[in-house]
Amino acid sequence: MNPETVIDAVSAVFMVTGALMSLGAAIGLLRFPDLMSRMHAATKPQVLGLFLLLAALGLQMRSWWVWPVLVVAWLFQLLTVPVSAHMVGRAGYRTKHLHPELLSSDELEAVVQQAAGQQAAKHGVDDDDEAGR
Amino acid sequence: MNRKRISLRQELPLLVWLVFVWGALWQNFSPGNLLFGALIAVLVARIFYLPPVELGGRFNVLRAVPFALIFLGKVVAASFQVLYLAVVRGPNVVSAIVAVPLRSHSDLLVTATGHVISLIPGSLVVEVDRSTSTLYIHGINVRNAEDAAKLRKEVRDTEAGLIRIMGTKDELSALTQEIAA
Numbered sequence: 001m002n003p004e005t006v007i008d009a010v011s012a013v014f015m016v017t018g019a020l021m022s023l024g025a026a027i028g029l030l031r032f033p034d035l036m037s038r039m040h041a042a043t044k045p046q047v048l049g050l051f052l053l054l055a056a057l058g059l060q061m062r063s064w065w066v067w068p069v070l071v072v073a074w075l076f077q078l079l080t081v082p083v084s085a086h087m088v089g090r091a092g093y094r095t096k097h098l099h100p101e102l103l104s105s106d107e108l109e110a111v112v113q114q115a116a117g118q119q120a121a122k123h124g125v126d127d128d129d130e131a132g133r
Numbered sequence: 134m135n136r137k138r139i140s141l142r143q144e145l146p147l148l149v150w151l152v153f154v155w156g157a158l159w160q161n162f163s164p165g166n167l168l169f170g171a172l173i174a175v176l177v178a179r180i181f182y183l184p185p186v187e188l189g190g191r192f193n194v195l196r197a198v199p200f201a202l203i204f205l206g207k208v209v210a211a212s213f214q215v216l217y218l219a220v221v222r223g224p225n226v227v228s229a230i231v232a233v234p235l236r237s238h239s240d241l242l243v244t245a246t247g248h249v250i251s252l253i254p255g256s257l258v259v260e261v262d263r264s265t266s267t268l269y270i271h272g273i274n275v276r277n278a279e280d281a282a283k284l285r286k287e288v289r290d291t292e293a294g295l296i297r298i299m300g301t302k303d304e305l306s307a308l309t310q311e312i313a314a
Contacts, residue, residue: 040273048211
């Protein structure tokens with residue numbers, strides 16, 4: 001078997017698996033029940049899918065100079081995807097875009113309510129001060 | 134500008150990264166291009182001055198390589214897990230939000246842990262409490278307390294791995310003491 005065939009076969013496998021991963025992300029977005037589980041679908045298979053597609057691209061280009069660009073593209077993806085997922089998830093939690101009945105436990109709720117209670121108490125005192133003046 | 138200047142040595146990893154991005158984007162790693170890239174990197178780092186990233190002062194390559202390989206393996210596992218859950222469980226998937234207190238209070242380590250955690254199976258950072266360095270993690274397919282404990286251990290192990298790679302000496306000795314105890 002000559003190396004060309006091997007490279008072609010490997011990149012074919014990478015491309016199909018990568019496309020499958022992107023498909024998985026799309027299925028997840030459609031089928032998961034709430035925003036945060038959808039963010040799981042939007043982050044993980046997508047990162048691997050891009051990795052496989054970039055690797056297949058690198059194999060097919062047959063030039064060394066393309067690899068650093070692909071590495072940079074993937075690293076930036078690794079750096080930005082968790083941040084965007086976190087920001088969306090955080091905003092989603094704060095605006096209550098979730099189904100509490102689908103959470104087996106929620107250790108953040110108590111903390112948020114405590115903080116909200118403290119803030120409300122603080123505002124209450126401020127109002128009293130203004131009324132007294 | 135009255136902000137604290139950081140030494141060139143501390144800035145060096147950032148500059149090397151910028152030069153690498155420059156070379157990669159031009160697809161040209163000739164000395165002349167790299168030199169010009171270095172010049173621009175220094176200018177950019179001086180003009181667009183960001184709060185310095187406080188590095189731990191050490192970087193263990195021997196620990197980093199296996200960590201990176203395991204990380205890659207976990208990314209693959211995570212993707213197949215999400216694919217499986219999406220196709221089989223779909224709307225009935227049960228999740229949980231778990232609070233995980235971290236050992237380190239360094240911004241860099243908390244950020245790195247959050248990043249790695251977001252990309253490995255079944256977890257996503259929802260909220261960060263910087264004052265207590267606690268991560269609130271949304272775990273997919275966490276059905277009971279046992280799963281939650283597993284998730285918590287996974288996060289703590291990831292942080293331990295990152296401390297071994299680039300934590301400060303104090304954090305590292307605290308970690309070895311904790312494991313020995």
